[in-house]
Amino acid sequence: MTRISRRTALAGFGAASLAAACVSAPLPPQAPAPAADAARPFAPVHSRRDRITRTVVGLRPFRPQGFRLEAERFGEKTVIHNYGHGGCGVTLSWGTSHRAAVMAAETGAEDIAILGGGVMGLTSALVLARRGHTVTVHADVMHPNTTSNIAGALWLPSSLYDRGVASEDFLRLNWQVTREAHRGFLPFVNRPGYGVSWVRHSEVSNRVRDPRYQLPGGDDLYPGLEILTRETRFGFAYEERYHTLMIDPDYYLDQLMKDAQLAGARFIARRFDSLDEVLALPQRTIVNCTGLGAAKLFGDETLIPIRGQLSHLLPQPEVNYSYTAPGHGSALYMFPRQTGLILGGSHGRGDYSLDPSEDDLTRMIDGHAALAQRAAFS
Structure with a gap:
């Protein structure tokens, strides 16, 4: 078994590398922006158990060293790996899936197999089918039952690797891919049926960030960025407020699968239990988007599940903002969708359980209710 290097020549994405030098450099001191709209009243979230419509659990495929995007040779077969994005699979999908598709096309194969029916598999299938390839997607679990369907999917790709x-x-x-992914989502904003829109997001903290680092992919991706140290949301010591993209998987993945099918991609429900079964596929180029499944199929022992639990509340059309805030034991976040409000804030590292946790549910319902109470006095 030999390994070949990842290719980086990408049509239409070359400009993304211009900001690569900014990955780890702290930003110079910046005067706090005036609180232009911080003092305006905003609708509180009604965080109560009697408003819960469903509670779901998913396992994020996390690798401490970051996602895997590379080609690997197995005799006459080439496998393009595209997995391990932690909780950022939806947000990074257009970046790494476009690169994976280009790498697959560069093998010269016309007929390409894709493993996995989540957002990475769907996006890779769509890109390749639109490039004229014959594409077959093999997956044990298909939309709407994938981990991607459970994602919170605010466009803020962070916590997908261990900095150390x-x-x-x-x-x-990652800096380049993040910028490419953002560019890939922009054509879908407010397109009917796709569930992609801009939202005003607040990230609040108990302490002022000094030094401050750029937001994922660069501050220029987040219009209207304000740095606030007074009149902040919920009365915290520090707030970064900006616009970012909100992606609703209930709508977006449905349209993505339809687009892939219209482009000619075929979908086959199939479970693979070994690498030998994968290599027995007739296609000589295979794109691996199996997430946590790559641990068994390809022996990736670095993969770690990070358990995430979300509760959906009844819709509140008046809530037109999102937030991330400190909570007891873990950060809390709320994302608004047409189908309802999403409450999250759990990161069970190494936890494989898919059963809803009563402790997590109580912590999130009470934690978001406490933030709503703080809002009345901030």
Whole structure:
């Protein structure tokens, strides 16, 4: 078994590398922005158990060193790996899936197999099918039952690697991929049926960030950025407020699968239990988007599940903002969707349980209710 290097020549994405040098450099001191709209009243979230419509649990495929995006040779077969994005699979999908598709096309194969029916598999299938390839997607679990369907999917790709483990090469790659992914989502904003829109997001903290680092991919990706140290949301010591993209998987993945099918991609429900079964596929180029499944199929012992639990509340059309805030034991976040409000804030590292946790539910319902109470006095 030999390994071939990742290719980086990408049509239409070359400009993304211009900001790579900014990955780890702290920003110079910046005067706090005036609180232009911080003092305006905003609708509180009604965080109560009687408003819960469903509670779901998913396992994020996390690698401390970051996602895997590379080609690997198995005799006459080439496998393009595209997995391990932690909780950022949806947000990074257009970046790494476009690169994976280009790498697959560069093998010269016309007929390409894709493993995995989540957002990475769907996006890779769409890109390749639109490039004229014959594409077959093999997956044990298909939309709407994938981990991607459970994602919170605010466009803020963070916590997808351990800073003390990830290499400088990965950090530069991640910076570029993040910018590419953002660019890939922009054509879908407010397009009917796709569930992609801008939202005003607040990230609040108990302490002022000094030094302050750029937001993922660069501050220029977040219009209207304000740095606030007074009249902040919920009365915390520090707030970064900006616009970012909100992606609703209930809508977006449905349209993505339809687009891939219209482009000619075929979908086959199939479970693979060994690498030998994968290599028995007739296609000589295979794109591996199996997430946590790569641990068994390809022996990746670095993969770690990070358990995430979300509760959906009844819709509140008047809530037109999102936030991330400190909570007891873990950060809390709230994302608004047409289908309802999403409450989250759990990161069970190494936890494989898919059963809803009563402790997590109580912590999130009470924690978000406490933030709503703080809002009345901030």
